[in-house]
Amino acid sequence: MRRDPADMHWVTTWTAMPQLTEPGNMPPEPFTRPGRVLADTTLRQTVRVTIGGAKLRLRISNAFGGTALPITRAAVALPAGGRAGVSAIQPGTSRPVTFTGRPSVVIPVGAHVVSDPLDLPVAPGANLTLTLYLATGQDSHHITSHPGSRTTSYLLAGDHVEAEDLPGATPVEHWYFISGLEVWSPGDAAAVVCVGDSLTDGRGSTTNGNDRWPDRLFDRLQAGPGAGRIAVLNQGAGGNRVLNDGLGPNVLSRLDRDVFAQSGVEWLILFAGVNDIGTAEATEAAQKQVAEDLIAAYDQAITRAHALGIRVYGATLTPFGGHLMDDPDGYREAARQRVNQWIRTSGRYDAVLDFDLAARDPADPRRLRPAYDSGDNLHLSPAGYRALADAVPLELFRHEPLPQGFGFI
DSSP: OOOTTTEEEEEEEOOOOOOOGGGGOOOOOOOOTTEEEEEEEEEEEEEEESSSSEEEEEEEEEHHHHSSSEOEEEEEEEEEOOTTOOBBTTTOOOOEBBBTBOEEEETTTOOOOEOEEEEEEOOOOOEEEEEEEESSSSSOOOOEEEEEOSSOOEEEEEEOTOOOOOOOOEESEEEEEEEEEEEOOOOOOEEEEEEHHHHTTTTTTTTTTTTHHHHHHHHHHHHTTTTTSEEEEEOOOOOOOOSSSSSSOOOHHHHHHIISTTTTTEEEEEEOOOOOOOHSSSSHHHHHHHHHHHHHHHHHHHHHHHHHEEEEEEEOOOOOTTSOOOOOOHHHHHHHHHHHHHHHSSOOOSEOOOHHHHEETTEEEEEEEEGBBBBSSSSSOHHHHHHHHHHGGGGGGGGGOOOOOTTTT
């Protein structure tokens, strides 16, 4: 799809898939009390944008809240030293966030809000600090978060939105309520959404290191032609499945929110299915069924994305030999091979990313290459995530007209 660079538009530059917060990922006491969460609390979080811009706006989600979510005040700033996971901000950089001109907002159950545009120039790949203050908190233990942030956030009693640091704050490795950032971008800027499970969410990556495979893909794009024009959005979540709800809604049910509702999307990378195989019964019949159901689900995702002019790239499923989900009869491995064969040969995807080939051990293709294994025979190390990113051809993100008949089948 071609756009005139002079035609400015909003493009999402960072995302975190909203999820219902599990009990073990709730804010620690005293920030969680009976019937209420984060009352009179400042919440400071850092995120890494991909493409930059002179104006930005923030998305806050109450997708899974049990009650309305009242945000009393919010601000965006640059973190101290430009680093991820720090509680301090650079002096003089804090900017108040407003919502339809007001400093506060109440977000209905199931909804999200978009802030007013904010003047804070941000460079591609920069870290930003987002600070929220909730005077009354949320009157529910059903709250929205992204548990697998791989980034340190901070909680502190009282209103400290503009404070340069938060001494004595409680660190947590989760994001709460924040779900996206958008930047005002030239018309030829666009986004690729990476949908997946913990392998995309980055389990095994470095806390505050921003070295998941979507991060590494963005780094490669920044070094290539068209630098600063392609946003990379991570919509992965640990435990997520394609066919059934797991930790978060299933992939087919969340496409509208996590892909189609994001601003400026031109490409979708789909790398999911291992958890469906791993949670289906380890019998020949059950694994044949889950493989066929996954193939049908991928076809549905492609059909729906194509109808909106979005190219879809399919990533083969990486090995899990030796992991707890591996079975001695090899039924789950057979399902993985069946799914990967379809991804490679069906012709339904606009391109295939062979993550299996990039990550597997040549001496034992049922297993990860040892240097790429985080230690559990399933999740990758930072070196493994780099290998996945390196397996993505950058020419797939050129702005080209859609072929005639695109989306018909």
